[in-house]
Amino acid sequence: MKLHTEKVVKLTLVTIVSWLVAALIFFPIFWMILTSFKTELNAFSSPPSLFFWPTLENYFVVFERSDYLRYAFNSVVISFVSSILAMFIGIPAAYSMAFFPTKRTQGVLLWMLSTKMLPPVGVLVPIYLLARDASLLDTRTGLVIIYTLINLPIVIWMIYTYFKDVPKDILEACRMDGASLWQEIRHVLVPITMGGLSSTFLLSLILSWNEAFWSLNLTASQAAPLTALIASYSSPEGLFWAKLSAASTLAVAPILVFGWISQKQLVRGLTFGAVK
Amino acid sequence: MSQLSRNARAARFLVAPSVLLLLAWMTVPLAMTLYYSTVNFNLTIPGLRNFVGFENYIFFFTDPSFFAGMSNTLVLVGSTLLITVVLGTLIAVLIDSPFPGRSLVRILLISPFFIMPTVNALIWKNLLMNPVSGFFAFLSKTFGMTPIDWFTDVPMLAIILIVSWQWLPFAILILMTAMQSLDQEQLEAARMDGAGPVAIFRHITLPHLARPLAVVVMIETIFLLSIFAEIFTTTGGGPGTQTTNLAYLIYSQALLQYDVGMASAGGIVAVVLANIVAIFLIRIVGKSLAGE
Numbered sequence: 309m310k311l312h313t314e315k316v317v318k319l320t321l322v323t324i325v326s327w328l329v330a331a332l333i334f335f336p337i338f339w340m341i342l343t344s345f346k347t348e349l350n351a352f353s354s355p356p357s358l359f360f361w362p363t364l365e366n367y368f369v370v371f372e373r374s375d376y377l378r379y380a381f382n383s384v385v386i387s388f389v390s391s392i393l394a395m396f397i398g399i400p401a402a403y404s405m406a407f408f409p410t411k412r413t414q415g416v417l418l419w420m421l422s423t424k425m426l427p428p429v430g431v432l433v434p435i436y437l438l439a440r441d442a443s444l445l446d447t448r449t450g451l452v453i454i455y456t457l458i459n460l461p462i463v464i465w466m467i468y469t470y471f472k473d474v475p476k477d478i479l480e481a482c483r484m485d486g487a488s489l490w491q492e493i494r495h496v497l498v499p500i501t502m503g504g505l506s507s508t509f510l511l512s513l514i515l516s517w518n519e520a521f522w523s524l525n526l527t528a529s530q531a532a533p534l535t536a537l538i539a540s541y542s543s544p545e546g547l548f549w550a551k552l553s554a555a556s557t558l559a560v561a562p563i564l565v566f567g568w569i570s571q572k573q574l575v576r577g578l579t580f581g582a583v584k
Numbered sequence: 585m586s587q588l589s590r591n592a593r594a595a596r597f598l599v600a601p602s603v604l605l606l607l608a609w610m611t612v613p614l615a616m617t618l619y620y621s622t623v624n625f626n627l628t629i630p631g632l633r634n635f636v637g638f639e640n641y642i643f644f645f646t647d648p649s650f651f652a653g654m655s656n657t658l659v660l661v662g663s664t665l666l667i668t669v670v671l672g673t674l675i676a677v678l679i680d681s682p683f684p685g686r687s688l689v690r691i692l693l694i695s696p697f698f699i700m701p702t703v704n705a706l707i708w709k710n711l712l713m714n715p716v717s718g719f720f721a722f723l724s725k726t727f728g729m730t731p732i733d734w735f736t737d738v739p740m741l742a743i744i745l746i747v748s749w750q751w752l753p754f755a756i757l758i759l760m761t762a763m764q765s766l767d768q769e770q771l772e773a774a775r776m777d778g779a780g781p782v783a784i785f786r787h788i789t790l791p792h793l794a795r796p797l798a799v800v801v802m803i804e805t806i807f808l809l810s811i812f813a814e815i816f817t818t819t820g821g822g823p824g825t826q827t828t829n830l831a832y833l834i835y836s837q838a839l840l841q842y843d844v845g846m847a848s849a850g851g852i853v854a855v856v857l858a859n860i861v862a863i864f865l866i867r868i869v870g871k872s873l874a875g876e
Binding site for chain 1: 599620691692706707710711716717758
């Protein structure tokens with residue numbers, strides 16, 4: 309009996325503490341969303357108003373005045389195109405290394421990983437100058453090229469770990485049936501690993517959407533994605549908190565949902581398969 | 585020739601595009617940085633490109649902002665690692681056993697990781713840390729204290745908090761996943777033998793988390809060495825050089841002062857620094873690859 313009460317007390321405690329910690333950590337996001345529905349005057353009031361008449365005005369203003377849709381369009385195009393490209397280049401590479409490994413495969417995989425560890429500032433100057441000379445500064449193409457390359461190692465690694473889990477017999481059976489390489493990948497391998505491939509795509513999308521070194525340094529206005537739009541709020545005039553919150557909420561909402569969906573699979577990609 | 589070996593032969597070539605692209609991405613810009621770091625090259629003076637040997641490096645190392653940038657980088661990386669790894673481990677252990685609403689708690693806990701750095705920085709700077717109308721100022725006043733002027737009085741602490749909030753969820757996510765592979769029977773046996781929670785944590789949980797922890801530390805270090813957007817949108821490296829890290833210092837030398845030579849020397853220093861960490865990380869990943 310005593311053991312039972314002890315268990316109940318422990319469970320209650322764990323529940324309360326966990327919820328408190330979660331609320332504390334989530335609070336800045338909650339506060340941002342709440343502020344986005346306040347008037348600017350309300351957003352700036354001290355003590356902060358918890359009960360107020362919610363308004364959608366900030367969202368309208370953000371859409372109208374800041375050209376929000378252009379930035380959102382850039383973010384969508386840049387992150388989707390670069391992720392699709394990385395998948396197209398990465399799937400064949402992962403296939404080759406997972407099913408036809410050579411003596412060098414392990415070395416190649418680790419070398420690919422090492423390119424991910426190059427600090428961006430180490431190549432800021434040449435990339436900036438190369439982009440300038442190729443007229444790729446402030447273009448979506450420029451960012452797409454860079455994001456494809458910086459996400460490629462993660463994409464290959466993640467897909468590689470999923471392909472490694474596929475039983476070899478299935479592929480051998482379909483090769484016996486005379487399937488070509490393309491048929492084998494397209495009709496057998498991709499359908500089997502669809503779940504893993506989608507998580508890989510989502511991770512690449514999340515990383516590109518949130519990338520804020522190259523987007524801040526290589527774009528000005530034409531190709532600037534949402535990270536750059538939000539950064540432009542760092543030196544504003546007058547009251548702007550509610551609008552900043554509305555623009556921010558819009559910018560993070562889709563990616564937050566993607567993150568929630570794929571949270572369990574992301575670990576593989578984020579740790580290069582070292583933690584599954 | 586059979587279909588089998590024809591496929592195998594073709595498959596070997598499929599890795600070539602990725603290798604060539606990454607090779608170009610890695611060697612061309614790096615070689616250019618290396619070259620720029622040995623010439624006198626300023627974007628405002630066209631045509632100037634004379635060889636100066638190690639002069640840029642000497643200037644970079646003797647510049648007073650180098651020392652500031654270096655120590656700020658170490659403080660930022662070290663403090664953030666300490667905060668995220670310690671809290672991350674505790675939270676991962678806390679939420680390991682089932683309780684009501686656990687999946688929602690997980691979602692709330694990992695959310696900050698998906699917030700873009702510029703949003704993160706500006707929400708904290710304005711909505712939370714503003715000394716007049718921010719939420720923290722309101723809390724201080726409620727408890728009868730003078731609100732802290734975060735970005736004037738303790739700018740580095742402010743940056744550390746902002747960055748830690750973003751990376752704590754990363755540690756939680758990885759460690760939480762690693763906890764699930766902990767041998768439940770072993771835990772049960774330890775409990776039967778009368779081991780307390782502290783003893784279990786010390787002798788079973790912590791050894792089990794050793795490798796995931798090492799991975800978290802190294803991946804975080806590599807990303808934290810390059811923290812840029814959070815500083816760019818809040819302090820711009822200031823006041824003075826109080827929040828200038830190596831990444832921001834190189835950025836300002838290149839794109840604000842147009843001194844390509846010196847910025848490139850700094851870039852090489854950053855690459856060397858990151859490589860020291862990378863070697864250890866690659867060794868661990870390589871071990872888990874070979875162990876499959």
